[in-house]
Amino acid sequence: MKLHYQILIIGGGNAGLSAASQLLHKNRNLDIAIIEPSEKHYYQPAWTLVGAGVYDINNTERKEADFIPRGAEWIKDAVATFQPEQNQVTCASGTAYSYDVLLVAPGIQLDWQKIKGFKETLGKNNVTSNYAFDVAPYTWELIKNFEGGTAVFTNPSTPVKCGGAPHKIMYLACDYWRKKGILDKCDVHYISGAGVIFGVKEYAATLAGIVSRNRIKTHFASNTVEIDGGKQVVYYESKDAEGNVVRNDMKFDMCHAVPPQSAPDFVKNSPLADANNPLGYVEVDKNTMQHSRFPNIFACGDCTNAPCSKTGAAIRKQVPVVVKNILSMLAGKRLSAQYDGYSACPIPTEYGKLMLAEFDYSNTPKMTFPFNQAIPRWTMWILKRYILPWLYWNRILTGRA
Secondary structure (H helix, E strand, O other): OOOEEEEEEEOOOHHHHHHHHHHHHHOOOOOEEEEOOOOEEEOHHHHHHHHOOOOOHHHHEEEHHHHOOOOEEEEOOOEEEEEHHHOEEEEOOOOEEEEEEEEEOOOOEEOHHHOEOHHHHOOEOOEEOOOOOOOHHHHHHHHHHOOOEEEEEEEOOOOOEOOOHHHHHHHHHHHHHHHHOOHHHEEEEEEEOOOOOOOOHHHHHHHHHHHHHOOOEEEOOOEEEEEEOOOOEEEEEEEOOOOOEEEEEEEOOEEEOOOOEEOOHHHHOOOOEOOOOOOOOEOEOOOOOEEOOOOOEEEOOOOEOOOOOEOHHHHHHHHHHHHHHHHHHHOOOOOOOOOOOOEEEEEEEEOOEEEEEEEOOOOOEOOOOOOOOOOOEHHHHHHHHHHHHHHHHHHHOOOOO
16 A cells, blocks of 8 residues: 655645646656545536526536546545644544645635534525535525515625625526516625625626615625524624624525635644634645745645635636646745736626626736626626536646646
8 A cells, every 4th residue: 555655635626636637747757646535526616507597406516536637546535634744644544644745725614503503404494505515406496486575695704615606696696586577575685794795896896786786785794693594584793883793683585695614624723724814724825835834735725825715716827836836846946836816706797697807816807808807798607607617627627727
């Protein structure tokens, strides 16, 4: 049984698989292993479209084995602890593996339990979330059967994967209800831990118009703390003018909620975690993606403390940087590749129209196309609905995009 690898990758999601693939494209002789316990792989960006009734949930699920790149070994286990001083990780099975270079990319953890009652009522009592594979179809059931009343959409105060997802489904629901002729019977509320609708002003201006058009009532700097499914009441905390925490409640007829999120516990409780980050993300240099204290460790994707949005688009730009810098380290060269914080958030504003928000660390728009991407367009909907899923399965995971 092999216990040492030149490059050990933690996580077989988007970041881990695409990095392994790109590394092997550069050098087929690299000795790489991927530690990943899951049998299934999911294309999660489509779950908003599932919740909106325009995408089949089954098309978002594939076998993990089909995407382990040829030349890499799959260790079907879960990491329990890190021993960076010994260049070693120990798995849940008790087996320890050592490495020359470690790439940490296990993704993000959904902390359902941090909202009291949420997990117990999820998928019933008109409470749903597109962040769960088995519950996203229930979102569509609620939207299409809604006949009016109070619809609540929540967003936690922590960073989340695909930061636009909590409000994307709200815009699509409002558009569906408008076309159904019942929007004037719908009292729509957005309870968000964020301070604004979006962090980039050019895109935020467009979304403010969508919010106004749909008569959505926003509650910013408000953190959802409890959902009572039986009584159909959501509880959230905000602050009054004096800065005191105030507990509020709102009765609902439908609730789409998003759980708080953090680094996986085995990362959070490890020496790799940023001691100054209460969510336990891996401490990295935000440009090279190299660990701040352990030079032969890199991280990318949603698990890092890099101050960028946690999106697949960010991963797509981080991975080539990590790959180049890992190869430089193995060759004894200076790390030269730099990540500028690029991220993208495709935000559907109605059925058939989408705003593609692209930006960097400075929240400066970085538009790919030769037109104003702050204007929702049909072409961008086609990109989200058809082109990006194909690219993901056929090019991104295989390291060719």
